[in-house]
Each structure stands twice: as structure tokens, then as C-alpha cells.
Amino acid sequence: MTAREATARARRVGAGPDRPAASGDPFLLGVRHHGPGSARAVLAALDHARPSAVLVEGPPEADALLPLAADERMRPPVALLVHAVDDPGRAAFWPMAAFSPEWVAIRWALEHRVPVRFMDLPAAHGLAVPEQPEVRPEDAPAVDPIGVLAATAGYDDAERWWEDAVEHRTADGAPADPRAPFAALAEAMGALREVHGDGGRPRDAVREAAMRLRLRAARKEFGDGVAVVCGAWHVPALGARTTIAADKALLKGIPKVRTETTWVPWTHRRLARHSGYGAGIESPGWYGHLFDARDRPLERWMTKVAGLLREEDHFVSSADVIEAVRLAGTLAAMRGRPVAGLAEATDAVRAVMGEGSDVPLALVQDRLVVGETLGKVPDSAPAVPLQRDLTRQQRTLRLRPVAERRDLELDLRKETDAARSRLLHRLRLLGIGWGEPMAGRGSTGTFRESWRLHWRPELFVRVAEAGVWGTTVLTAASARAESEAVAATTLAEVTALAERCLPAGLPADALSVVMSALADRAALDADVGHLADALPALARSLRYGDVRGTDTAALAAVAVGLAERICVGLPPACTGIDPDGAQEQRRRVDGVHSAIALLAGAGAGAGAGAGAGADPSYGGAPAPAPTDAPADGPADAPADGLRGRWAGVLRKLAARDTVAGVVRGRATRLLLDDGHLSEDEAARLMGLALSRGAPPADAAAWIEGFVGGAAGSGMLLVHDERLLRLVDDWLTGIPPASFTAVLPLLRRTFSTYDPGVRRTLGELVRRGPQPGGAHRTADAPAAGFGPGFDERRADAVVPVLRLLLGLGTEQRTITTGGPPENERTVNR
Incomplete structure (x- = not known):
């Protein structure tokens, strides 16, 4: 049989009765993973055949988890997650949606009290191969069987061919023998395998040998009436006549690792990727609609689209819905399709509801065609202790993980928001990127934080990986922080770690390890550039002490010590450098200037300078007396405290001809802005x-x-x-x-x-x-500027400013000199 003959055979799927499987043979139901037509056909075939057991393509390690599929709290899309115990990062997913044939078969078996098992090469073998840490069942082969059949039938789109040949035909009505469509598809796949062999995936031979062994064991246990639900590509291999010895020989010597298995939530958007079963579909939301809408699917789809567009303030009338349905049906007839598919529905929406614009279509594509549906797994599903603690905290803090990206504004003065912040920062320490900090929109105060949250299924793997550090989020984050602090080799590494640890609210013993490592690296690092790069992060971290109640005394001592050493070493470092080096030093001057302002504002610099240097045990050098103010500066240059010492450094930089020009100019400007010049x-x-x-x-x-x-x-x-x-x-x-x-x-x-x-x-x-x-002068003012300072106009904005700041108003009498009538009272 040629590939073209196979295609003609496959196109008759659903058209009428065909040769059923011989009695005593297993019922081989070849499907397309995540195909609603396949799922509907599987359900009809199982109801008709009433098998003694059901085998489903999947990892045998998950057999014990199959009963959870009947739990009313289990809500697809979900996925089986299998990961190596000793290396949780090596993991594989088996995703299933409500319209996946495998899921339908599992639920049917559980509802009818029929034994159900997984049949495939154990994931313990697949995860043991170093070169392929994420081996998944049926990774997309070099030859795409659906694509070959579609191309042979004259289609340029495999999705459209599958809809015409399977999804829409099986939706119109079931054949007399529900097993007939599977026989036709198996014959087509047999012809393809005669032409293309293993399709460019020799590893499939090992998997199919494992499947045959599981099938033999099930037939021995449950009799001949066993139903098998697997990818259609594997059906010819499962029906092949081989010996047990030959199959076992293919599996001999394959390495394996210890694994753990659980159910995890999945999303429709992840189903749209070629992952897991390798049958990534472009329109999971549309397929879910076809599976759920047993009658008038096009009319119901257009109603969904209209509802979505109305929610987004697009005007769509009932007449538009009727016209869009009519147009989609007309397009399907013109294109020779059995019924209108997604392409026709999309074109009709663009023409009628979008008035020719693709802008509404982008919304429909994102929200409906693909969708962000996130599944749900019951609490009884196995999970690492860290995952259980995270789930508990998510519930306590009302911080539910959702698939959509959403922004979260936190007020750290509130207990719940502060706890949410600590959780998100601890997860970032563990490498679990659920939330990413963002620049705040409403306030620059340290009591506000802005986050962007986005939960993705792969984060379950990250949680499993982080489980090696501890059984709770706090203990795991503390242990990892301590480990990173000890392993850090540079001052920049440990400084960045300290900046992440303080907002996470780690316990004192973990912080002490980080602070000790920071002090050691700071004391040993003699490069003033490294010190200047480290100081801003430490100063930013000190701000958390007030609002979070974190003890930052040790950090303040380190920061002051670094600042003192920078004041001594920075002027020589800014001389005799090239233009690129000058720009780098200018950046460091800006960073140190801001950092010292934060340190002084936080009280960290109190007593620094004037002979009160930092504690040498924290990497600080005793501060020289501030009597070395440059002679070329004003005599009343500030010399008390850290801010005064820094002002003296800026004066040196501004006055020395040997300092790079860009640094001299910047130092002059900073002195002018601070009122020191x-x-x-x-x-x-x-x-x-x-x-x-x-x-x-x-x-x-x-x-x-x-x-x-x-x-x-x-x-x-x-x-x-x-x-x-x-x-x-x-x-x-x-x-x-x-x-x-x-x-x-x-x-x-x-x-x-x-x-x-x-x-x-x-x-x-x-x-x-x-x-x-x-x-x-008054006769030649610049555009937008008056001849001088107008105090009366300045007073006019004060009441509004006080109102914005919540300070209320006050009255003040201003005397401008001259007669009493010149006195005025203003509200402040």
C-alpha cells in the first residue's frame, strides 16, 4: 500500500463500518495525543467493546497515581511529573487535557471499575540517559506521520487535515462499529512505517518493546479483551509478531535511576508547545471547545467570541454573531471542508466582528484559541515536603498561583503583605522564579514593593530541585544562602547575596554566615573598584531594616568600613585612566554618592569619620582624621561624619587636574547639588x-x-x-x-x-x-521665566502640596517690609 492509498484509507475514518479486530486480539486504539475527535472515538469504542482492562501510553511508575484521576478535586489540564530522586532537574512531563484520549480512557476505566495501567518504557530508564535529561514519550519524530498524510492528501496544514479527517467527521456521527476508524488509521500508519521505517527515531524500538511486554503481561492477567490507547504511530509495532526474548534483549543493559512521580497542574498554553507527548497543538482552547460542545459547536464558539469582545469594550451585536456563523459556513463550503473549522471561524470573526482588523483576533487567539486554563490537583497527590509547605503558605497568604501574568503591589507596613514579600524573596533565593520585582508605580518609599507573578508548570520541577535544601521554604532558603555565602569567591557575589537575603527575612544564624562571609571578602579585597561596586547594594539593603524590622547592625558596620576605604582609595584610582575607565569611575562615583546618602540617612554613618572609623573585624579600616580637607576648598567644608568625609573626597576629585575630566565635572556637580559648593x-x-x-x-x-x-x-x-x-x-x-x-x-x-x-x-x-x-531683566525675560523669585506665586502651591501629603493646612503671616498693608496671611 502506498502512502497515498494509506491517506485515502485514513480519510474514510468515521465514514462507515470496517473490519473490526479479530476476537481475542487486543483492541489497539491509535490516537493523536490531545485530539478531541480521538477522545470522543475512544470513549465510543470503550463503551462498545467493554474491555477487561485498559492500557494507556505513559510511565509505568505512575500506576499507583491513576486512582487520583477520579478525584472530584482533580481538574485537567494536568500532567504526570517524573523526576530523578538524586537530580530533580532531570524530569519529564506527560500532560493530559480533558480532551486527551488518554485522560478519557483513564476516567472511563475508573468509572467502570476496570483495571487501568500505564504501558511504556519506564521513565527511570529514560531519565538515566545523560545526553537526554528530559526524554519524553513520543518526542516529535523526524517524520511527522500526520504531516505526511496531510501533505499526501493535498493539504498544506496538518491541523486542518486532521480536523477534516477526524475531528469534524467523528463529531457528525459515530460509525456502526466504533472500532472501525481505528482500524483505518492503523492501516494508514502501517503503510507509512513500511515507507519510513522508524521515522528517524530508532529509540522508539526500545519503547515499543517495553509496550509489547506490558501488553503481554496484561493479557496474561486479564485475558484477551484488553484495550490499548496509544499514539497511532505505535499501533503497527504493537501488532507485530515478536518473541518475548527478542523484546527483552532490546531492554537489556539500559541504565536506570530512582524516580519519584506525582500529578501537577498544567496549562492550555503549555499544551500548545511540542513538549511532553510531542503532539503540541496550536489551538488547545479550540479543541477543548470541540470536545465540550456536542452540538452546534460553531454557533457556541461565535457566542464565546462575542462575549469576550464585549468584555473588552468591542461592540458586537447578535446580528454580528448570526452573520459570522453564516459566513464561516459559506467559507467551509467554498473550500470543500465538511464543516467550518477554526480557519473559517477566524476569517469570519475578522470580517464581521473585527471589521477587517486583526487587533480583536489577537485577543481571541490568546484568550480562547489558546487560553490560560490552569488545572488543579488534589492535596492527596504525592509531593515533596517543600511543595506542601509552599502550598500551605500560598493558601494562608491568599496568594493563589495562576497561569496569567499579574501585577502585585505590596505595602510592607501590613503584616500580610510583608509575609508575601518574604515568601517571594525566599523563593527567589531558591531559584523558583514565581515572582519578579518591578519598579513601583505609585511610590518610591521602601515600604512598597511591586511584583509580577507568573506561575508556570515547570516551577514544580524547580520546587522539587530546591527540596534538597530543606523541607520548608524558610529552612531551604536559609540553607541555600549559607551554602552560597561559603562558596562565594568574590566580594560582588556575596554582596549580591546579602542584598537578596535581607528582604527574605532569614533567621539570625543564616544571616550571620552571610555577614561573616561579606566581612571576610571585604577585608581581603583591596581593589577600590570592587569596593565601590559593592557599596550601593549594601546601602540599599540597609533600607530594609526600618520597614521590615531586620537587624542590619552587622551589615551597617561592613558598609561603613567599605565607605571609609573608598574615601581613601578612590581619588588615586581616578587619575591616569583612559576614557572608558573614566566613564566607569564616574559611574562608581555616582553609586557611592547615592550609597553614602542612604547610609547617612539610615544613621549608619553616625560617628563615622572624625576618627571614628569602622570596626576592622568587618573589613573596615580605621578612618583617618578629617583634617586632611583640601586646602583649595572652602574652610567650612563639612567634615563631620561619613557625609562630610565624602564631601572632602569630592573636593579632591573636583580640584585635581590629574583626575579624568568626566570625573572632575561630576564631582563638581554633586558638590553643587548638595550645597557644599x-x-x-x-x-x-x-x-x-x-x-x-x-x-x-x-x-x-x-x-x-x-x-x-x-x-x-x-x-x-x-x-x-x-x-x-x-x-x-x-x-x-x-x-x-x-x-x-x-x-x-x-x-x-x-x-x-x-x-x-x-x-x-x-x-x-x-x-x-x-x-x-x-x-x-524684566524687559528681556527668558521664555517661561520671570525676572526673579516670586514668593507670592510660590506660596500658592503650598496648600495643594500639603493636601497631597496629608499634612492639613496652617496659616502664616508673611511680612514683606513696608506698610502693614503689605503683610499677608497664607494657608500652608
């Missing part, structure tokens, strides 16, 4: 940096450091015309030969400004400098 002094330093004797490239780098990078940097030039005039004079005086060299730097600097800032700067430059610099 007067505007006149900033203008003097800019004038020196932009003098005619300075190399143009170095001057451009200074400008980039001073007015580039930070948010709102361009507003400084808008409000201080003296600085803008200095930049303008320098720019117009650059020799033509040097201008092209500095242009990329300047373009990079000014391109980061908001469009409104760039426009205002352009207007100011076009107007030209005004007398008095920053003090504009």
Missing part, C-alpha cells in the same frame, strides 16, 4: 575647565560629567545663564580641527535632555546672553 565656585571651576588652555576633549568630558547623565541635569543650564554662557563661549571658540572630535561627546550629553529642556536652551542661546547673567 557655591554657585560662584562652580562657575569658577567650569571656567578653569573650559579655558582656552584646556584640551577640547578633556573640556567636553568635564561638561559631560557636570551636566550629563542625571535626570534634570539640563535644567541647571536653563536657570543659571552664567554657566550656559561659559559653555556657549567655550563651544564657539573650539578650533575647527578639534570640533569634530568633541562633537560626539557633546551630542551624547545633550541628547539625554527632555525635548522641552533642549528647546528652552535653544531659545536662550538664540537670544544671546543678557546683562547680569542669571539675574534676567
Whole structure:
């Protein structure tokens, strides 16, 4: 029989009676995994044949779990998960949906009290092969049998051929002998295997030998009336005449590992991938609808689509539904299909309900054609202790895992939200990526956290892997944190670990191990760059102490020690470096500046400096007395505490000609923003940096450091015309030969400004400098700016600001000088 003859034979599936299996032979029901037509045909065949036992393609290790399929709390889609005991990451899934023939067969057997078993090569053998850690039954072969049959029949879409040949024909009515369609499909597969052999998968021979052995054992135990539900590709091999010795010889010497098996929830979206049975389907939601809708499936589908679009504010009338059904039927007739399929339904929805647009179709495809249905497994299913503890906490915290991505806003001042945060952070320590932190939308306060949650079936494997660390989420996270701290070889590794541990709320003994490792690495690391990279993470971690009640004293000591060593070593590290190194040091200066502000704000820097150095046992070096403030700075430079020491470091960086220009400019800007540098002094330093004797490239780098990078940097030039005039004079005086060299730097600097800032700067430059610099005259104001500070206008916004902050209002009388009538009372 040729492949074309086989196709013609297969297309008669469901058309009428055919040769049934001979009495005494097993009922070989070849199916397409996750096919609703196959599932419906299997159900009819089992009702007709009333077998003495049912064998289903799957791992024999899961036989003990089959009774759970009858539990009313079991809700497909679900999957069998088998993983190696000693290496849980090596795992395999056997997914089943409500419309999967295997699931239908299992439920039928359990409802009719008929013995049911799995038949396949044990997963213990498949998982033992190092080169294939996730061997699954029927990984897609080199030859796709459904695709070959579809192509031979003149179809360019295997899904569409299968719908026409099986799904829709079997939906119209059952044949006289329900086993006849399976006989036709088996004959077609036999012809394909005559042409293509094993289909490019020699490993199937081993699996099919194991299947035959299980079939023989079942026939010996239950008699000849055994029904087998398996992939249609395997039916010819199961009907082949072989000896027991030959089959056992194929299995001899195969390695095996100890395994554990359980049921886990699955999703329709995961069914759409070529995983598990290898029969990934493109439209699980549509197939589920075909299985559930026993009559008028097209009309019911269009009603679902209309309901979804209405929920999303798309106007769809009842007349649209009627017209879409009519159009889909007309398209099916024109295309020669037995009934309208998904392609016709989609085209009709686009034309009628979407008015020719693909935008509504994307919603229908995501929500209905594929869907995000998440199955459910009863609590009685076996699970590792860690999974049970996680499930308990999810229920207690009302944090149900769902397949859809959803955002979660937490207020850490609330007990429940704080507990949710700790759970999510502990899971991240264990490598279980259920939630990912996000930038908060509503507040920058440390008492708020934003997460994006997305539960995926493969996370069950991650939980099983993490079970080696402990039986609860807390003990497992603590044990893994301790292990990583001991194994860390660099300061950056242990710093990142500490930043993850503190919000997880680990117990003191686990934190002490992490803090000790952090102190050791900090004490041994002499690279100031490494220290500067580590400090921001430690400072961020210290913020959790207030809102979470975490003891951060040890961490604060380490952070202060690092800050003191950075203050000593950073100025020399910023001299004699190339442009790339200068940019890196500028980034570090910004990070250390923010970190020290956090440390000082958290009280970590209290007493630091002025001879009060950090505890050397935590990696800190005794701080030199702050009497070494640069002579070229103002005499009243802040010298008390950590913030004062850092200000002194910035003065050194801003004043030394040997420091890279971008670092000098950045240090000057940071001093100006913090009020440690007067505007006149900033203008003097800019004038020196932009003098005619300075190399143009170095001057451009200074400008980039001073007015580039930070948010709102361009507003400084808008409000201080003296600085803008200095930049303008320098720019117009650059020799033509040097201008092209500095242009990329300047373009990079000014391109980061908001469009409104760039426009205002352009207007100011076009107007030209005004007398008095920053003090504009009333007759020549810049666009959007008045001649000076208007206190009356500033007072007008205070009541609104206090209202937003929840501070209420207060009255204050302002005396402006002159007669009493100039006094005014404002609400603040």
C-alpha cells in the first residue's frame, strides 16, 4: 500500500463500518495525543467493546497515581511529573487535557471499575540517559506521520487535515462499529512505517518493546479483551509478531535511576508547545471547545467570541454573531471542508466582528484559541515536603498561583503583605522564579514593593530541585544562602547575596554566615573598584531594616568600613585612566554618592569619620582624621561624619587636574547639588575647565560629567545663564580641527535632555546672553521665566502640596517690609 492509498484509507475514518479486530486480539486504539475527535472515538469504542482492562501510553511508575484521576478535586489540564530522586532537574512531563484520549480512557476505566495501567518504557530508564535529561514519550519524530498524510492528501496544514479527517467527521456521527476508524488509521500508519521505517527515531524500538511486554503481561492477567490507547504511530509495532526474548534483549543493559512521580497542574498554553507527548497543538482552547460542545459547536464558539469582545469594550451585536456563523459556513463550503473549522471561524470573526482588523483576533487567539486554563490537583497527590509547605503558605497568604501574568503591589507596613514579600524573596533565593520585582508605580518609599507573578508548570520541577535544601521554604532558603555565602569567591557575589537575603527575612544564624562571609571578602579585597561596586547594594539593603524590622547592625558596620576605604582609595584610582575607565569611575562615583546618602540617612554613618572609623573585624579600616580637607576648598567644608568625609573626597576629585575630566565635572556637580559648593565656585571651576588652555576633549568630558547623565541635569543650564554662557563661549571658540572630535561627546550629553529642556536652551542661546547673567531683566525675560523669585506665586502651591501629603493646612503671616498693608496671611 502506498502512502497515498494509506491517506485515502485514513480519510474514510468515521465514514462507515470496517473490519473490526479479530476476537481475542487486543483492541489497539491509535490516537493523536490531545485530539478531541480521538477522545470522543475512544470513549465510543470503550463503551462498545467493554474491555477487561485498559492500557494507556505513559510511565509505568505512575500506576499507583491513576486512582487520583477520579478525584472530584482533580481538574485537567494536568500532567504526570517524573523526576530523578538524586537530580530533580532531570524530569519529564506527560500532560493530559480533558480532551486527551488518554485522560478519557483513564476516567472511563475508573468509572467502570476496570483495571487501568500505564504501558511504556519506564521513565527511570529514560531519565538515566545523560545526553537526554528530559526524554519524553513520543518526542516529535523526524517524520511527522500526520504531516505526511496531510501533505499526501493535498493539504498544506496538518491541523486542518486532521480536523477534516477526524475531528469534524467523528463529531457528525459515530460509525456502526466504533472500532472501525481505528482500524483505518492503523492501516494508514502501517503503510507509512513500511515507507519510513522508524521515522528517524530508532529509540522508539526500545519503547515499543517495553509496550509489547506490558501488553503481554496484561493479557496474561486479564485475558484477551484488553484495550490499548496509544499514539497511532505505535499501533503497527504493537501488532507485530515478536518473541518475548527478542523484546527483552532490546531492554537489556539500559541504565536506570530512582524516580519519584506525582500529578501537577498544567496549562492550555503549555499544551500548545511540542513538549511532553510531542503532539503540541496550536489551538488547545479550540479543541477543548470541540470536545465540550456536542452540538452546534460553531454557533457556541461565535457566542464565546462575542462575549469576550464585549468584555473588552468591542461592540458586537447578535446580528454580528448570526452573520459570522453564516459566513464561516459559506467559507467551509467554498473550500470543500465538511464543516467550518477554526480557519473559517477566524476569517469570519475578522470580517464581521473585527471589521477587517486583526487587533480583536489577537485577543481571541490568546484568550480562547489558546487560553490560560490552569488545572488543579488534589492535596492527596504525592509531593515533596517543600511543595506542601509552599502550598500551605500560598493558601494562608491568599496568594493563589495562576497561569496569567499579574501585577502585585505590596505595602510592607501590613503584616500580610510583608509575609508575601518574604515568601517571594525566599523563593527567589531558591531559584523558583514565581515572582519578579518591578519598579513601583505609585511610590518610591521602601515600604512598597511591586511584583509580577507568573506561575508556570515547570516551577514544580524547580520546587522539587530546591527540596534538597530543606523541607520548608524558610529552612531551604536559609540553607541555600549559607551554602552560597561559603562558596562565594568574590566580594560582588556575596554582596549580591546579602542584598537578596535581607528582604527574605532569614533567621539570625543564616544571616550571620552571610555577614561573616561579606566581612571576610571585604577585608581581603583591596581593589577600590570592587569596593565601590559593592557599596550601593549594601546601602540599599540597609533600607530594609526600618520597614521590615531586620537587624542590619552587622551589615551597617561592613558598609561603613567599605565607605571609609573608598574615601581613601578612590581619588588615586581616578587619575591616569583612559576614557572608558573614566566613564566607569564616574559611574562608581555616582553609586557611592547615592550609597553614602542612604547610609547617612539610615544613621549608619553616625560617628563615622572624625576618627571614628569602622570596626576592622568587618573589613573596615580605621578612618583617618578629617583634617586632611583640601586646602583649595572652602574652610567650612563639612567634615563631620561619613557625609562630610565624602564631601572632602569630592573636593579632591573636583580640584585635581590629574583626575579624568568626566570625573572632575561630576564631582563638581554633586558638590553643587548638595550645597557644599557655591554657585560662584562652580562657575569658577567650569571656567578653569573650559579655558582656552584646556584640551577640547578633556573640556567636553568635564561638561559631560557636570551636566550629563542625571535626570534634570539640563535644567541647571536653563536657570543659571552664567554657566550656559561659559559653555556657549567655550563651544564657539573650539578650533575647527578639534570640533569634530568633541562633537560626539557633546551630542551624547545633550541628547539625554527632555525635548522641552533642549528647546528652552535653544531659545536662550538664540537670544544671546543678557546683562547680569542669571539675574534676567524684566524687559528681556527668558521664555517661561520671570525676572526673579516670586514668593507670592510660590506660596500658592503650598496648600495643594500639603493636601497631597496629608499634612492639613496652617496659616502664616508673611511680612514683606513696608506698610502693614503689605503683610499677608497664607494657608500652608
